[in-house]
Amino acid sequence: MPKDTGIGAAKKRREDVRFLTGAGNYTDDINVRGQAYVHFLRSDVAHAKINGIDTSAAAAMPGVVRIFTGADFTGVGGLPCGWQVTDRHGVPMQEPPHPILAQGKVRHVGDPIAAVVADTYEQARDAAEAIVLDLEELPAVVNMGAALKDGATKVHDDLTSNLCYDWVLGQTDDAAVQAAFDAAAHVTTLELTNQRLVANPMEPRVAVAEYSRGTEDYTLYTTSQNPHVIRLLMCAFVLGLPEHKVRVVAPDVGGGFGTKIFHYAEEAFVTFAAKACNRPVKWTASRSEAFMSDAQGRDHVTKIELALDADNNFVALRTNTMANMGAYLSTFSSSVPTWLHGTLMAGNYRTPVIQVNVKAVFTNTVPVDAYRGAGRPEATYQLERVIDKAARELGVDPIKLRRQNFITEFPYDTPVALTYDTGDYNGTMDKLEVAADIVGFAARRAESEKRGKLRGLGVNCYIEACGIAPSNIVGMLGARAGLYDAATVRVNATGSISVMVGAHSHGQGHETAFPQVVAEMIGIDESMVEIVHGDTSKIPFGMGTYGSRSLAVCGSAMVRATEKIINKAKKIAAHLMEASDTDIELKDGRFTVAGTDKSVAWGDVTLTAYVPHNFPLTEIEPGLEETAFYDPANFTYPAGAYACEVEVDPETGKVTVERFAAADDFGNIINPMIVDGQVHGGIGQGIGQALLESCVYDENGQLLTGSYMDYAMPRADDVPFYAVDHSSQTPCTHNPLGVKGCGEAGAIGSPPAVVNAVIDALHSGGMTHVAHIDMPVSPSRVWSAMQG
């Protein structure tokens, strides 16, 4: 019987009540008495030298408090990059400065040049229009191939070229890789693009800062997935402020999808300006600003080659990727195409020789960084597309080819630096075949054909490295941060519990799922447990939410802290019952002395902790509050198999997704309903990437998709109902809950399934010349491909 409480219960999300009834407190809902507003004057050209900025007329406009330019920030640090990647020759990546406001040059459309602080937002905009800019336009570098050519215009004059790094993972000996290819019976090659995406959280970015002259304290309210990381980066690297004087609050943030991980110029600016103007300063991005200033995602151009032996065993894999960094290195940009991408190239398969090469490139475009999945969707897409192509070339069943090459023994050391702790890829594929009703496909195809439509089935697997990450490992790989997390469990006198967690919830349902764990451990009702997050003044510390890490890392910290609470509570209970604490058992919220009928309730113990009239004061302290930091021993490895069925209209090329099935192994599940929701959302984003979304610049670096008139977001009628099965469960072996993470899987696993299905549909219609169509697989692209 399904549980209705505690771990495994499909509890409805308690936070949704406030979100759905208009009672949420989003960042833009926060207004500070006396606040001024800032408007950023942004570059409307992709690349130019700034010869002059005349703010004199603007400064005299009504309501203007102060106008800032790059000159006001000399001596202030730039935005740091959190990961130093070392190239194939042992040389650190090229790391250009990333100023708060442009210094000397603008490098992408949207690059902030000046900031106008005024009494009202409209006054700030009016004054910004009166700023006279003398910009000397330079040729824009947009295409990555062109950016790497000798003599190409440089995005950063002080760097040797537009190459950030040339990185290799796996078999570094080119000759050894070539030998494996030379010995192969079959080689399948595929060139593809993983197009640039815009994250598009529902709430655009917002930052409000205030400064107290009396206490010299700052408070920054910002749309962040990780307020402590923002505080650390901003204080230590940008503004040089003492951390204890800065409070960062990320309230009900309206979605993130990765793009709110990073430390942005605007939030550092408002913090700086709040003191400089001695007045709170607020910034709210317009949607147009979001399109040109939120870090964007993906943007890889790849050639992948898969070598197979005569029995169709994978023998070698070689992949060469150009990864677009945009104009500056955003906070985690350098790690995405390398350690979050190259390390996943083994996929779910036993491929003995793998070489991954990634060239990261600067261009005059908006910076690129992690977006839901971050590197892992790019790895999965190329690998699962090339396997599909290989199956087609060899005339073998794509599911069979995958099964034949699955990793079946764990732990498994991949040739690309990871150790998979556990998994059951055949078992998960079995679940998929049922959930997707693969055997019924032929009948459905026949039915579609009767209606003049082509039907295709696409299947693929995925694996991701989540629960990011063991600090000692990532430190060796260049991370400039640790990636543990923290939780404080504060038991109140009456027995209710506040849990302060470092993971931030901006749609993930932590406020519901996390209490299920604590309530289960103690045996009390979930309504007695509340999660507190998103405020550096309330929570102990936290690296935040990304990389499907919240439950696996922060949840583990919460478990450890709760264990400490239980240990201490047992000591108090033992004292109350005059027994030995080793004899105390906790069940259903009651402490009993083993083998007796003596018991005390949870509430008796918590009250005693705070009213210690009868308390072992010489042995333990009063109160009941514990903190734990948890640093994972390994990544977690969620894995799964997805199947998509599409119909293609052969007259127009329009693709509709008819069915979608997902079988995921997330290890243990705390709340299956929330997991379903995370998978649904992820698949929606994946279908969005596969069929609709694309961020496009023209050759001058102008953003052609700067609004929803041209940037196609998936809508409800673009996606089918999903069949989601997460009953294949191999618990993570190294964290206390046995959980792996589910937040990104849908977005990682779904794009290749859709594209594989489209290719299958076209082949069924006799268009066997179509080997590949780049995403988004739009009607016009499909039609063009069909023409041959």
Next chain:
Amino acid sequence: MYNFEFVKPATIADAAKALGTEEAQALGGGQTLIPALKQRLNAPATLVSLSGIGEMKGVCRADDGTLAIGGATTHVTVASEAAAHYPALAALASHIGDPAVRNRGTIGGSLANNDPAACYPAAVLGSGATVKTNTRDIAADDYFQGMFTTALHDGEIITEVRFPVPQKANYQKFVQPASRFALTGVYVAKFADGVRVAVTGASENGVFRWTEAEAALSADFSPAAVEGLTVSADGLIRDIHGTPEYRAHLVKVLTKRAVAAAA
């Protein structure tokens, strides 16, 4: 947005007067104009709202059998009130934008704007309708003069549109995936004296008539009648959503579908 004056007259005469002032601009449903104002792409001194003018709203059958639609009539009203008289037109209106757009956007605003991907221009040209303004009547064939360009003078108000009601008609809209305007749309109307075919979304010159198809369909109103025709890609739109060749192809596919759906 820049500051502007706002007036909301109750009669066409007062609206015309208000629009005679320096840098005045008509405001219909605001679905195109307000976003442009927010982006500061437009700086009228006065906005003259047409939504308080009762004589510019509503749908009715005129004595001559044509369908009269007031210039300030919203898409949602056309969708419901034209349904009994001219189902193809009502269906077109019911697929413009989303409910919020349909509840505010007006036929007059759409025609005055003449977006090359808008739907109403196809219906108006395909039906051979008459655009009535506060000063004159303009035949559809004279009204549309290219992308975002019409025969309207500054300050002229579309007060009404008169649609001859065809025997059969249908509009096929193939949506642009982002905006869901027409990537290409084809309106086919069969009258006693011939067939009209109007194409939107495809041409750099805005809505146009596909006269070869009109001739073929006037002789034989069946999808097969256009089978042998080809549409030239010259002058068709190239953008990130489709090539000229693709749009040319769609014109033919959609025309056949419209004929099949109408017949």
